[in-house]
Amino acid sequence: xxxxxxxxxxxxxxxxxxxxxxxxxxxxxxxxxxxxxxxxxxxxxxxxxxxxxxxxxxxxxxxxxxxxxxxxxxxxxxxxxxxxxxxxxxxxxxxxxxxxxxxxxxxxxxxxxxxxxxxxxxxxxxxxxxxxxxxxxxxxxxxxxxxxxxxxxxxxxxxxxxxxxxxxxxxxxxxxxxxxxxxxxxxxxxxxxxxxxxxxxxxxxxxxxxxxxxxxxxxxxxxxxxxxxxxxxxxxxxxxxxxxxxxxxxxxxxxxxxxx
Amino acid sequence: xxxxxxxxxxxxxxxxxxxxxxxxxxxxxxxxxxxxxxxxxxxxxxxxxxxxxxxxxxxxxxxxxxxxxxxxxxxxxxxxxxxxxxxxxxxxxxxxxxxxxxxxxxxxxxxxxxxxxxxxxxxxxxxxxxxxxxxxxxxxxxxxxxxxxxxxxxxxxxxxxxxxxxxxxxxxxxxxxxxxxxxxxxxxxxxxxxxxxxxxxxxxxxxxxxxxxxxxxxxxxxxxxxxxxxxxxxxxxxxxxxxxxxxxxxxxxxxxxxxx
Numbered sequence: 001x002x003x004x005x006x007x008x009x010x011x012x013x014x015x016x017x018x019x020x021x022x023x024x025x026x027x028x029x030x031x032x033x034x035x036x037x038x039x040x041x042x043x044x045x046x047x048x049x050x051x052x053x054x055x056x057x058x059x060x061x062x063x064x065x066x067x068x069x070x071x072x073x074x075x076x077x078x079x080x081x082x083x084x085x086x087x088x089x090x091x092x093x094x095x096x097x098x099x100x101x102x103x104x105x106x107x108x109x110x111x112x113x114x115x116x117x118x119x120x121x122x123x124x125x126x127x128x129x130x131x132x133x134x135x136x137x138x139x140x141x142x143x144x145x146x147x148x149x150x151x152x153x154x155x156x157x158x159x160x161x162x163x164x165x166x167x168x169x170x171x172x173x174x175x176x177x178x179x180x181x182x183x184x185x186x187x188x189x190x191x192x193x194x195x196x197x198x199x200x201x202x203x204x205x206x207x208x209x210x211x212x213x214x215x216x217x218x219x220x221x222x223x224x225x226x227x228x229x230x231x232x233x234x235x236x237x238x239x240x241x242x243x244x245x246x247x248x249x250x251x252x253x254x255x256x257x258x259x260x
Numbered sequence: 261x262x263x264x265x266x267x268x269x270x271x272x273x274x275x276x277x278x279x280x281x282x283x284x285x286x287x288x289x290x291x292x293x294x295x296x297x298x299x300x301x302x303x304x305x306x307x308x309x310x311x312x313x314x315x316x317x318x319x320x321x322x323x324x325x326x327x328x329x330x331x332x333x334x335x336x337x338x339x340x341x342x343x344x345x346x347x348x349x350x351x352x353x354x355x356x357x358x359x360x361x362x363x364x365x366x367x368x369x370x371x372x373x374x375x376x377x378x379x380x381x382x383x384x385x386x387x388x389x390x391x392x393x394x395x396x397x398x399x400x401x402x403x404x405x406x407x408x409x410x411x412x413x414x415x416x417x418x419x420x421x422x423x424x425x426x427x428x429x430x431x432x433x434x435x436x437x438x439x440x441x442x443x444x445x446x447x448x449x450x451x452x453x454x455x456x457x458x459x460x461x462x463x464x465x466x467x468x469x470x471x472x473x474x475x476x477x478x479x480x481x482x483x484x485x486x487x488x489x490x491x492x493x494x495x496x497x498x499x500x501x502x503x504x505x506x507x508x509x510x511x512x513x514x515x516x517x518x519x520x
Contacts, residue, residue, distance in 0.1 A: 063323040086357050226512075229461045250478065
């Protein structure tokens with residue numbers, strides 16, 4: 001078809017901009033770190049970002065941060081789970097592939113721990129290998145982050161005791177009562193090198209803030225445009241206070257009904 | 261650990277709300293359709309929702325709508341690709357599993373076509389099997405939807421000629437010049453049974469609007485809370501007009517650098 005033949009030029013203006021070398025190198029330069037090379041120059045060490053997958057995780061908790069962080073200059077994102085291969089979400093509808101096992105990933109710069117429904121979170125918190133891995137990885141991260149009920153995994157690993165943190169709106173009480181965190185009902189909460197995000201979609205907001213720290217504000221602003229994050233939610237029911245008790249009950253019922 | 265033993269009660273209030281039967285059945289009742297059963301009652305036909313995966317797709321284009329639509333009462337979401345098994349994203353970093361092949365899915369109520377980078381979109385548009393499947397499925401859908409450059413696939417399938425549509429900000433000109441769509445630079449555009457969404461994260465906004473039509477507004481409002489969609493983007497750079505030309509160039513460069 002003529003249309004498709006014509007279509008063989010760039011669809012996004014990306015190809016033009018990328019190819020033309022528009023002089024943005026300086027803005028993109030990542031901080032150089034790590035060892036020497038034979039020629040005496042210092043190679044840029046990749047910024048290693050690991051996203052934990054575990055049975056029953058919530059897909060958007062992973063993919064929101066991924067879509068931003070994978071485009072931070074010099075970053076290398078990898079999915080990690082107990083075993084490599086497909087890991088099913090809370091609804092069982094989607095499976096994401098884990099490319100590395102916990103054992104294959106001894107150290108990263110940034111850890112992202114997504115949330116899950118009751119079943120997934122309880123199983124992960126009860127799994128010694130997962131908890132040990134989170135604790136061990138956290139010791140050497142630059143940033144340890146969670147989305148949604150991922151904060152409960154950080155809490156169960158003992159990382160949030162006495163510290164301000166946020167989580168899924170319906171799990172705030174649990175995070176506080178079980179793990180001694182001081183719940184701050186905000187969208188993104190930073191304490192030292194730990195950043196917790198509120199529920200599900202809040203991972204996008206968290207990742208953009210993190211991108212500004214991993215690179216700089218211009219990069220984070222460009223990444224917000226790259227994912228065209230100009231949100232226009234149809235309602236003002238995205239937080240529990242505005243939604244009110246009836247919609248809270250309905251939301252929880254819809255979540256329970258879709259959980260497998 | 262004592263904490264984990266105590267942890268064996270519900271983490272989300274979901275288990276309580278779901279189990280207690282809080283009388284929300286009416287609000288959740290899906291419209292009954294389809295054939296008779298032996299007892300003379302009309303079983304509820306599942307609302308069949310298919311999300312197309314293809315090599316090089318953009319993950320958030322898929323997972324934003326999925327996270328909302330999989331919780332619409334009575335909905336059944338399935339991932340579909342040329343072949344079942346893992347399909348890699350535009351960055352190659354993530355793989356989502358396709359659970360059905362195109363041949364296994366002859367008809368659905370709702371089709372979601374995600375976008376991709378240049379490579380993925382060009383390959384999909386040039387693939388006769390994929391284009392034929394989209395055209396064939398579209399004939400019998402209730403809703404045919406796209407996110408981001410997914411609109412280009414609808415355009416290449418001949419579905420958007422002369423019709424208002426939106427797409428990724430950097431692909432507006434392409435959609436118009438190649439496929440004769442009338443680009444409306446809005447976040448979500450409906451024309452008849454076709455709904456197109458702007459780039460990447462706009463799939464969340466689209467899916468919430470679609471959920472209101474598939475169920476009702478209360479359900480859509482509750483789903484917005486279920487994914488805690490109370491966006492707080494750190495910048496006002498999520499659309500190209502506000503971001504300006506310099507950030508546009510940087511965004512396109514970051515996209516090109518991460519594309520594989």
